[in-house]
Amino acid sequence: MIINGVTIDQTFAEAFPMKATRAIITAQNEKWAMISAQAMTGFATSVIACGCEAGIERVLSPSETPDGRPGVSILIFAMGGKGLAKQLETRAGQCVLTSPTSALFAGIDEGKQIPLGKNLRYFGDGFQISKKINGKRYWRVPVMDGEFLAEATTAQVGAVGGGNFLVLAESQPQALAACEAAIEEMRKIPNVIMPFPGGVVRSGSKVGSKYPALGASTNDAFCPTLKGVTQTDLSPEIESVMEIVIDGLTKEDIDQAMRVGIQAVCDMGAEQGIKRISAGNYGGKLGPFHFHLQEIMA
Amino acid sequence: MSALTLTMKHRLDQRVDMSPLVCHKLAGLTPEQIGAIELQCGKQKIRVDSLFKIQGDDTQNLIIANSFAKLDYIGKELQGGQITIEGDVGAYLGMQMQSGVIHAKDDAGLYAGCEMKEGLLQIDGNAGDFLGAALPGNKQGMKGGRILVKGNVGERAGDHMRRGAILIEGDVGAYCGSRMVAGTIAVMGQCGRYPGYAMRRGTLLFWQAVQAPATFNDCGSHTLAFLPILFSSFGDLNSHFAEPSEVFNRVQRYGGDLAETGRGEILVKLA
Numbered sequence: 231m232i233i234n235g236v237t238i239d240q241t242f243a244e245a246f247p248m249k250a251t252r253a254i255i256t257a258q259n260e261k262w263a264m265i266s267a268q269a270m271t272g273f274a275t276s277v278i279a280c281g282c283e284a285g286i287e288r289v290l291s292p293s294e295t296p297d298g299r300p301g302v303s304i305l306i307f308a309m310g311g312k313g314l315a316k317q318l319e320t321r322a323g324q325c326v327l328t329s330p331t332s333a334l335f336a337g338i339d340e341g342k343q344i345p346l347g348k349n350l351r352y353f354g355d356g357f358q359i360s361k362k363i364n365g366k367r368y369w370r371v372p373v374m375d376g377e378f379l380a381e382a383t384t385a386q387v388g389a390v391g392g393g394n395f396l397v398l399a400e401s402q403p404q405a406l407a408a409c410e411a412a413i414e415e416m417r418k419i420p421n422v423i424m425p426f427p428g429g430v431v432r433s434g435s436k437v438g439s440k441y442p443a444l445g446a447s448t449n450d451a452f453c454p455t456l457k458g459v460t461q462t463d464l465s466p467e468i469e470s471v472m473e474i475v476i477d478g479l480t481k482e483d484i485d486q487a488m489r490v491g492i493q494a495v496c497d498m499g500a501e502q503g504i505k506r507i508s509a510g511n512y513g514g515k516l517g518p519f520h521f522h523l524q525e526i527m528a
Numbered sequence: 529m530s531a532l533t534l535t536m537k538h539r540l541d542q543r544v545d546m547s548p549l550v551c552h553k554l555a556g557l558t559p560e561q562i563g564a565i566e567l568q569c570g571k572q573k574i575r576v577d578s579l580f581k582i583q584g585d586d587t588q589n590l591i592i593a594n595s596f597a598k599l600d601y602i603g604k605e606l607q608g609g610q611i612t613i614e615g616d617v618g619a620y621l622g623m624q625m626q627s628g629v630i631h632a633k634d635d636a637g638l639y640a641g642c643e644m645k646e647g648l649l650q651i652d653g654n655a656g657d658f659l660g661a662a663l664p665g666n667k668q669g670m671k672g673g674r675i676l677v678k679g680n681v682g683e684r685a686g687d688h689m690r691r692g693a694i695l696i697e698g699d700v701g702a703y704c705g706s707r708m709v710a711g712t713i714a715v716m717g718q719c720g721r722y723p724g725y726a727m728r729r730g731t732l733l734f735w736q737a738v739q740a741p742a743t744f745n746d747c748g749s750h751t752l753a754f755l756p757i758l759f760s761s762f763g764d765l766n767s768h769f770a771e772p773s774e775v776f777n778r779v780q781r782y783g784g785d786l787a788e789t790g791r792g793e794i795l796v797k798l799a
Contacts, residue, residue, distance in 0.1 A: 256753075296757055296760075297753050297756050297757055298756050299753075333753050357791070359729070359731075359791070359793070361712070361731075361754055361758065363754075364761045368754055368757065370752075370754055376750055376751065376752075377750070377752055377754070379753040379754050379757075
């Protein structure tokens with residue numbers, strides 16, 4: 231398959247099941263909601279070392295938030311429910327509770343309930359106040375700027391992590407420009423995040439390593455500087471490869487995000503140095519969800 | 529199906545226990561069987577059909593017409609369905625109701641909504657003392673649900689209240705929220721003396737200035753984020769509480785009762 235001169239490999243991305251939740255952070259204005267959201271989703275690029283993968287889903291207008299203030303919705307993914315609950319609580323406690331004027335709400339109602347503000351309330355040292363409104367419990371925790379309002383719980387749902395595609399280009403600036411265009415379009419899709427810095431990862435990994443302690447290592451088949459010394463997957467003109475990783479609440483959400491992302495890359499075309507789209511395929515060792523590039527773009 | 533309508537034929541000297549006439553107990557009964565139910569009236573038992581004219585057959589939508597202030601225990605322990613009362617009602621309206629809707633179109637007597645657990649109790653007229661309170665000797669009053677009163681309310685509203693919301697569009701008497709354990713009481717009108725007397729936790733929300741008792745301390749003026757959420761939960765009510773113009777989040781906060789644990793609060797709307 232070739233789109234606008236860009237070859238779409240006959241391969242697939244492999245993804246794996248995860249647990250996820252959504253939280254809504256509001257504040258006095260969008261600036262401070264975003265600051266809090268960025269703090270909460272910081273250092274959350276990969277479960278390999280961060281404990282979770284998290285990102286900002288979108289900005290919410292005051293009419294879309296529970297307290298009528300500007301807000302930001304974030305998604306957090308982890309390999310299991312316990313890990314998710316721990317990451318959520320730790321990050322909410324250190325990044326939202328601490329952030330001026332912030333409030334924190336559940337972004338998903340249906341599903342197994344996990345603590346959001348339920349345990350953060352103890353920061354109130356006995357002065358915290360519970361309010362049960364429309365069947366939902368909220369905690370009002372007195373803090374130095376007024377009150378921190380947090381919904382007691384949010385719901386955990388099954389999700390999919392690790393959807394991806396690779397952009398192969400003739401130069402590093404061209405690869406990055408294509409990925410930036412893809413990310414801009416993909417951020418319009420609900421229920422997905424691209425957890426790496428700016429949505430783009432330049433250090434794609436393979437499963438395993440020559441060093442027994444490491445479970446993952448550099449994807450040498452796609453490293454352009456190793457074309458002559460390893461079993462490469464790159465043709466001579468490829469000078470840079472970048473990857474976009476997608477976590478989504480469902481397989482269909484990732485399908486849609488990959489479709490718009492790959493299309494944005496292909497719109498730049500071979501004339502702008504974009505040569506191929508491939509995907510992280512680990513021969514079935516990684517996960518049960520397979521995203522076939524040519525099927526997605528058909 | 530049309531609403532099951534019980535129209536009172538004549539008024540009695542003695543009070544009547546109406547607790548058998550709740551939707552869940554009437555489900556599946558024919559009008560003849562309902563007519564044969566006996567109600568306690570003083571020392572006597574009287575048949576429903578001797579006291580009421582029975583029309584309609586939808587037992588989950590019960591209308592009591594031509595009611596008067598000696599019909600007690602209407603909607604006691606109600607479990608679903610709707611009861612509408614045209615005319616005054618006696619004491620213990622909606623006592624311990626568990627779900628459903630009770631709509632009293634005129635005044636209600638003592639202990640309306642006492643120990644209520646869930647559902648909606650709406651009183652278009654005035655309500656007597658001990659609205660949403662605990663029965664004498666009991667430690668917990670209203671435990672959930674919502675009570676809306678469009679008129680005025682007597683003394684001791686929300687006494688020992690544990691959870692839920694009492695919304696009063698008119699005035700409220702003395703000792704509002706006395707011995708309150710938790711929950712919310714909102715009053716648009718004037719408040720009598722000693723609001724929040726011996727309250728442990730919970731929120732008293734006033735539209736008009738109040739004289740906070742000596743055992744409440746002024747905590748200053750604040751913008752509280754939970755108030756818009758609280759008001760949005762009233763959006764389904766046919767009430768001034770549902771009007772967007774009534775939404776506010778700036779309040780003067782008084783903490784107390786410091787003669788108790790002091791975790792309660794009186795919030796007064798700031799202009």
